Amino acid sequence: MIEIIAIGLNTFREAIRNRVLYLILLFAVLLIGSSLFLSTLALDAGLRVIKNLGLTSINVFGLLVAMFIGVNLIPQEVESKTIYTIISQGVRRWQFVLGKFLGLVLTVYANMLLMAVLLLIILFSIMGGFAHPIMTLSDATFFWIPAAIFMQLFEMLIIVSVAILFSSFSTPILSAVMTLMVYVIGNMTNDFWDYIRLESEKHGNTIFTGFLTFIWYLCPHLDLLNLKKLAVHFELLPLDQTAFPFAVAMFHGFSYSAIVLFIACLAFSKRDF
Amino acid sequence: MRPGFILSGILVVVLYLAGQYMSWQEQKYDYVYNYMYEYTSPKLRALLACGHDALLADLALIRGIQFYGMNYPLFDKHPVQYEQFVSLGNTMEQLDPRHTEGYKFWGFALTSAKRGKVDSYRFLMRGAENQTATDEYFHAILPTVWKLAKEAGYVAHYELHSETPEWGCKAYRLALRSEDCPEFINRLVYFACKEIEPDPMPHLMELAHQAVSVKNPALRALNIEHIRRIVAEQHKAYWDGAQAYYREINGATPTRLSELMTVPILKEAAFRYREMSRKWFPGGTATRLFPNLMNVNLQPEEPPEIVEAVEPQQPIDPFGGKYVILPIKDYKNDQLVTEHRLMGTGVVETEREALLDTVRGDLEAYKKDHNGQCPPDAAAFTADRGIEPPKADSLGYEVVYDATACEFRFPPISEDNPPTTTPYGRTLEQMKEMEFKEKNTY
Structure with missing residues (x-):
């Protein structure tokens, strides 16, 4: 456990020294800030625009950080041959993979936290928070927007684990493309399921629909963790109606990333370098 | 790296x-619209949003606002631009089916086109129904439903002039399903539904129940006021029957109420009213309802009393006045004509009070500025305060200034003292100008 934490912290320290990270963060801050200008064009939907653009920025830039930094973590160690030093110190390969995963998760989460704080400050000031801070903070927005961001953390858990999996046996560019594909497919699982249902209605349960269903089960269901759209409407609903789907989604995020990491550890343990 | x-x-x-x-x-x-059709169907665009559909729906709204600002005068001239605008609205709907602000905007914007009013109603109703839809997260009807349903009802009732009476009725009934629906929708339901549900009794009972149960005095007064309007409408139907029968037997229009106050005419009016209401019910039985069924002239603290009317009984003005037949001068086809109309004086008295209230404050101010002296005449008042007192009431009775009592007042309404001018003292030019403004008000 100590080895995993040590590698994780070291990875985090390395990552925050990376200039690419700051470049991405700068873009994110600019985009979230620009939502203030964009909101003025949307008549009475201005607040919605700020929330949606903020949540999307956090999600997309979190993905970019996971992709651009995550896919390089293991290949870089192998290329610079520092992996030999680490492995020769008695660190097991699975500990190395989990350490890298931990470091990347910390990096992504730190970025997302910064962006989330910025978004919440903007929302707070827009909603007239400085005049009535307690009343503003008690608004449902300040529960549901952090809730949506919290669910995105689980989404990023899956993305980071997938990035680590691909980087454990593939080249960085290919890993980045594959991670992006997983993100896209993961966000389309609801539509994918609709398509399978449509096929079943048209042609009955065939081998093809069975195969598609199997693929559907393999996909990460990022749709479940996507509260970006619903966070805007959720403000109107009581929590007790939504707690159960949240719990299921969080469990899915946690368990899926655990399985992917297990496969990544297996793949890395078989790898020759 | x-x-x-x-x-x-x-x-x-x-x-x-x-x-x-x-x-x-x-x-x-x-121009933006040249690129509208270059993309694929709204459903596919929603699919390609890849989890960011809420933001894209917002962007579609912003694009729609810009497109509307640039093209709305052309919607009737160039149908393609209208179609493109509708297509963009459909995209927004596919991206976020619960985008309340988006539906409201498209609902408003589509009414700019002549053929857009029906589309506007359907779009708003789809929006309202989407707000009530339930899925894995949404087990409850969203409280925002009423906002869209109310707009849809407005379009059906006012923009489409209730061409399809069921539409407005359905929309307002949908609005009532929302727990945040404001109280006034209850009253709009009556107007929207009266063509398909002409029997006023259920509405009256409901309004009476609300007037009794509600604790807010303003809401209670509103409900009682609405009851009065409904009852007044029924009185008009009764008197219309009486006037029609008078014309049939005398070949002339009645000029005084006393001409209608004969037993045969009142009996015939009651009979015709019952025959009219027979059509309200599937069984075709004679109605229990008669115009005087409700006494709404009680104090607001009292619960409204419901009593069975005894026929043939003359209706009591629900606004506390009396019924008279007055010769009203008005312009029709640019000609000044005089028509004998049956009027309830209660509503006119209420309106007179509101008109006089507009100058009472200034009259007090005049007295204060002139050591308690009243203006010698209306011209002196106008010269000093810079405002014109109202010229006449809605029947055409001219306002008079009483320097001794220091007040403006209207002469009493009676058949022996008919109005002297047109309603509000308007000239033909003023009437034309008003008509022009009404037609051109967006």
């Missing part, structure tokens, strides 16, 4: 920004 990798990333970003800039330049000179 390899320098080549970073450089590739920068190259991609630069190319993307250049592409965006080029398309922006193109659109600036070639």
Whole structure:
């Protein structure tokens, strides 16, 4: 456990020294800030625009950080041959993979936290928070927007684990493309399921629909963790109606990333370098 | 990180920004709508949003606002632009089916086109129904339903002039399902539904129940006022029957109420009223309802009393006045004509009070500025305060100034003292100007 934490912290320290990270963060801050200008064009939907653009920025830039930094973590160690030093110190390969995963998760989460704080400050000031801070903070927005961001953390858990999996046996560019594909497919699982249902209605349960269903089960269901759209409407609903789907989604995020990491550890343990 | 990798990333970003800039330049000179149809169907666009559909719905709304601002005068002239605008609205709907602000905007914007009113109603109703839809997260009807349903009801009732009476009725009934629905929708339901549900009794009972149960005095007064309006409407139906029968037997229009106050005419009016109401019910039985069924002239604290009317009984003005037949001068086809109309004086008295209230404050101010002296005449008042007192009431009775009592007042309404001028003292030019404004008010 100590080895995993040590590698994780070291990875985090390395990552925050990376200039690419700051470049991405700068873009994110600019985009979230620009939502203030964009909101003025949307008549009475201005607040919605700020929330949606903020949540999307956090999600997309979190993905970019996971992709651009995550896919390089293991290949870089192998290329610079520092992996030999680490492995020769008695660190097991699975500990190395989990350490890298931990470091990347910390990096992504730190970025997302910064962006989330910025978004919440903007929302707070827009909603007239400085005049009535307690009343503003008690608004449902300040529960549901952090809730949506919290669910995105689980989404990023899956993305980071997938990035680590691909980087454990593939080249960085290919890993980045594959991670992006997983993100896209993961966000389309609801539509994918609709398509399978449509096929079943048209042609009955065939081998093809069975195969598609199997693929559907393999996909990460990022749709479940996507509260970006619903966070805007959720403000109107009581929590007790939504707690159960949240719990299921969080469990899915946690368990899926655990399985992917297990496969990544297996793949890395078989790898020759 | 390899320098080549970073450089590739920068190259991609630069190319993307250049592409965006080029398309922006193109659109600036070639209009946005030329590109509306170049994309695929709204459903596919929603699919390609890849989890960011809420933001894209917002962007579709912003684009729709810009498109509308640039093209709305052309919707009737160039149907393609109208179709493109509808297509963009459908995209917004597919991206976020619960985008309340988006539905409201499209609902408003579509009414700019002549054929858009029906589309506007359907769009708003789809929006309202989407707000009530339930799924894995939404087990409850959203409290915002009423906002869209109310707009849909407005379009059906006022923009489409209730061409399809069921539409407005359905919309307002949907609005009532929302727990946040304001109380006034209850009253709109009556107006929207009266063509398909002409029997006023259920509405009266409901309003009476609300007037008794509600604790807010303003809401209670509103409900009682609405009851009065409904009862007054029924009185009009009764008197219309009486006047029609009078014309049939005498070949002339009645000029005084006393001419209608004969037993045969009142009996015939009651009979015709019952025959009219027979059509309200599937069984075709004679109605229990008669105009005087409700005494709404009680104090607001009292619960409204419901009593069975005894026929043939003369209706009591629910606004506390009396019924008279007055010769009203008005313009029809640019000609000044005089018509004998049956009026309830209670509503006119209420309106007179409101008109006089507009000058009472200024009259007090005049007295204060002139050591308690009243203005010698209306002209002196106007010269000093810079405001014109109301000229006449809605029947055409001219306002008079009483220097002794220091007040403006209207003469009493009676058949022996008919109105002297047109309603509100308007001239033909003023009438035409008003009609022009009404037609051109967006």
